[in-house]
Amino acid sequence: MRKLVPFLLIAILVLAGGVVVSAQDEAACNIAAPSAATSIDMIGWSFPITDLYADALEACNEVENLNVNTQLLTSSDAQGQVRLALSGGGESPFEIVHADDGFILEMATNGWAMPLDDLIAEYSEAYGLDDIPASLFEAATIDGQVYGIPFTANTMHFFYRTDLFEQYEIEVPETYDDVIAACAVLSEDPTLILPFTMNLHAGWAWRTEFHNFLGSFGGEWLNEDSTPAFNNEAGVAAVEKMLEVVDACMGAEGLTYSIDDSEIGMEQGDLAMVNIWASRAANMDNPDLSNFVGIIGFAPAPRANPDGPFSGPAATDFYVIPANTPVDPDLIFQVIMEAVDVETQTAAAELGIVTRTSVAESGVGGRYLEAASRTIAEGVGNYGDDPAVAIARVAIENNLPRVITEGLSPQEALDAAAAEYVTEATAQGFLE
Amino acid sequence: MKRDQFTLFVAPSVIIMVLLMVLPLATAIILGFHRLTFTNINNPEFVGLQNYIEVLTDSRFWNAMGFTLIYTAVTVPLHIVLGLAVALLLDQVKYLRGFYIAGALLPFIVTPVVGTLMFRLTFERGGLYTYLLSELLDSRVNFFLDGTTVTFLVLFHGVWYITPFAMIVLFAGLQTLPKDPLEAAKVDGATWLQRMRHVILPHLRSLFLFIALISIMDAYRVFDSIFVLTKQNPIYGVETIMYYNYEVALSFQRLGKANAMSVLTVIGIFVVLIPFLYITYRQQTETT
Incomplete structure (x- = not known):
């Protein structure tokens, strides 16, 4: 029996290590920790799917030196707060802004939003951004530049x-x-x-x-x-x-x-x-x-x-990075990517219309999807691109x-x- | 006290008042002369008196002003009377007085928006009071059907929220009431009503004035209850000056007009308060 004890101890250590390693592999937020303490604040409005995405954003709190806070208000209050914060031209108090297609046009036209083309190009392969149809980026494309990452469609x-x-x-x-x-x-x-x-x-x-x-x-x-x-x-x-x-x-x-x-x-x-x-x-x-x-x-x-x-209507909601954010846009973009990955959108599909084709076509989602999809496809569309x-x-x-x-x-x-x-x-x- | 010493003593509060009150007011006056929106906030356009004229010719502004005056005229006297009644009752309580005072103060010490939300929830379609009234009357009750019922709720909330303030101030005043005049009045055969009229109310007169001053300023500034109880629904037609100001600034995005409205509101408050300030001044000069 005494000879078995070391083997038992080793087996326990291996199992425990395996659990820890597998826990790390299944970490909700796979981004490198910033070198200094960094706070990322998100503002948006609440409905079931955005609540889930907000939780996904906050999952990045497990990353060392990173503190992600989400604030979900009503849509008019959230947009009012963003206007007040960004119109003065100073440093943005928010790093991620939830914007619909009308508000993203306002943000981009007024210079409050950051173009994301370079970041999209850099991380497209890593995060499978080709999985999101180009048509969904259209409402966020103003003067040839993309200003938002679509995370849900709505009608x-x-x-x-x-x-x-x-x-x-x-x-x-x-x-x-x-x-x-x-x-x-x-x-x-x-x-x-x-x-x-x-x-x-x-x-x-x-x-x-x-x-x-x-x-x-x-x-x-x-x-x-x-x-x-x-x-x-x-x-x-x-x-x-x-x-x-x-x-x-x-x-x-x-x-x-x-x-x-x-x-x-x-x-x-x-x-x-x-x-x-x-x-x-x-x-x-x-x-x-x-x-x-x-x-x-x-x-x-x-x-x-x-x-x-x-x-x-055909409404799309986006995550936007304010132009005057003091935080590294690269880090903010990665946090957004973690929230709109396949795993999160698969869970989100039960609550709303997702943007990844792979998830939409996998059969997950509610009974309402057919009615919603037909309305989006054959409805009145969005407000257009005239600022x-x-x-x-x-x-x-x-x-x-x-x-x-x-x-x-x-x-x-x-x-x-x-x-x-x-x-x-x-x-x-x-x-x- | 020498002038230098006096200046040193008052300097901190004067500096704070200038920073928090005078400068913002001056900024509002200046911005009221400009066309200002979220798109030109760093480069406003001077338009002279255009914003002020627009406010003064805006029928919705006058409707909001009218409702604000009604709100003030109803809630201020009502809460003073109710506050006095509760203070007199509390003055008779010997046991667990602190418990009753704490309970009575609850509407006033809860954060206004939270209190208003809780108030609204009890009168909502599925709310407690709505349910109880529906059962009592054996018919469906809806407090949010139209402007009349919502106006009643707004006024009811206004009285409910501010009465504890009057209560605690008047209760404190009752504690300073000398016992001798009251005892003498009782010995002389004065009734309760006569003791109230000739002993208690004169003693509390200055407090009534103080409460009225504060309450009028608060009533003029009311926003939370309108915002929460109406949920920004225009069909109720229940708007106060502050609420309409918020709409103009954040919904209509007309910041210059909103600033002009703020300035006119301040002038309006001064006009309403002048009689009370005069009475207070008279009282102070009489006592000195």
């Missing part, structure tokens, strides 16, 4: 209660006229608070839906010379259709439903149908949150114009809700937005 599409549709023999709506007809039936159901909501609870929410409806009617935000196009016939038709849906399906109470409220409403059975972000779909099948696991169906966004595209559209978006946010709050006609509200846009765009040099 707004239709969620509905399959049990109620079966009970009332309702076909899945393809147009908003179909939605209005379904509302007439479902508004009689005593278990529901409202038959349908879309998000019109804040100025920016009105702007988002206006974009969806405008595109469906073939409208554009701006003409080629950056003069406003959104207040033409297509714009008026879009607003009229939005108001028709509000009257038929939502009423005053529906206008108080935020995205969170709409998601919870579906999960708790207060709502029969919603048109919200695909990134909220995964929670519909979460038994901790939803009373209707497996019962909520998904379809492409209804068409506002029966002859037009689906009324859903002046950021001003138009603000003008619409300010003025479109006035159709409700002040009783303006759609044309009056859109003309007020156009006038505000022209004043500001002229002052900023986009118009002469």
Whole structure:
């Protein structure tokens, strides 16, 4: 027995060493430790997939000398914080900024974002960046330079209660006229608070839906010379259709439903149908949150114009490195890469639309993927690449809700937005 | 005290006041004369009085001003009366007084945004009070349906949040109330109401003024409750000056106009406070 003890000790040491080595091999963040203590601060907004990516970024805290902090707010608050921090031109307090395709255009146009072409070229092979379709980098490409790494795509599409549709023999709506007809039936159901909501609870929410409806009617935000196009016939038709849906399906109470409220409403059975972000779909099948696991169906966004595209956007979210960061951009880029690797995106695929083709085609992901993918492919797309559209978006946010709050006609509200846009765009040099 | 000594003593607070109050105000006044956005923040364009004229002709500014005045007119007297009532009750308590004071102070010492969020959650669709009221009335209750109900919640929250401040100040004042005049009034057969009117309230008069001054300034600056309770939904039409200022600065990105609005708000506060400052000045000169 005594002769066995050394062999046992050696075996234990080998096993323990193996565990340690294998633990190191499976480390969540495989980057070299910086030579000095370095802090990387990320700011963005929270929904299920971004929460997971934030955890993946923070996994790099295990690297010596590296401290990664993430701050997830609402989208408007996060963007406001970034504007306040970067507009002054000093050192950026953030090293990683979460930006959607509209905000990345604003950041790049104002010189707040760092071009990433050199870093992408350097690390493309190591991190398999060819796995991300070039089309997803388009919204982050301004004047031929890439300013962001796409980590999730998103759209707004239709969620509905399959049990109620079966009970009332309702076909899945393809147009908003179909939605209005379904509302007439479902508004009689005593278990529901409202038959349908879309998000019109804040100025920016009105702007988002206006974009969806405008595109469906073939409208554009701006003409080629950056003069406003959104207040033409297509714009008026879009607003009229939005108001028709509000009257038929939502009423005053529906206008108080935020995205969170709409998601919870579906999960708790207060709502029969919603048109919200695909990134909220995964929670519909979460038994901790939803009373209707497996019962909520998904379809492409209804068409506002029966002859037009689906009324859903093609949104891409990016991680951006601010131009004035004091931290080594190489290190920041590697931290971002660690968060968007295949392993993380495979986990993220359960929560939202990922950007790596290998993961998207592997079969992982939620039941909503087909509806979301069709909406992205056949929807209204994004806001375009005219930097002046950021001003138009603000003008619409300010003025479109006035159709409700002040009783303006759609044309009056859109003309007020156009006038505000022209004043500001002229002052900023986009118009002469 | 010699002038040099006096200057030395007041210098630190004067320097801090200049850095934290005077300089920012001066900057706001100057920036109010410029067209300033996040894109030209380092190179603002001088536009003279354009921002001030735009603010003064903005109907939404006047609506926000109107709501701010209503908020002030409702919450300030109400919380002083409630604060006095709670202070008088606490003054009668002999046992566990500290426990009751701590409980009464809770709304005031919790971080405003956190307190407002907790307040909102209890009145949300699935919130505790909403549920209890729905059960009591046997019908669905929704406090966030329209501007009327949200206005009620904002005012209710305003009173709930600031009453502890009045309570603790007045309670402290009651502790300094001399017992002799009160005893004498009782011996003379004065009723409770007469003792209140002729002994207690005159003793607390200066504190009422102090609370009113502070509360009016706080009411003018209210932002957290509007932001959290309305969730930036324009259909409620519930906006205060500070909230609209935030919208103009961060949502509309019109920083020059926001600065102009800030300056006009400061002037507005001074106008409202002048009577109270005059009364305070009169009181101080009378006592000296």
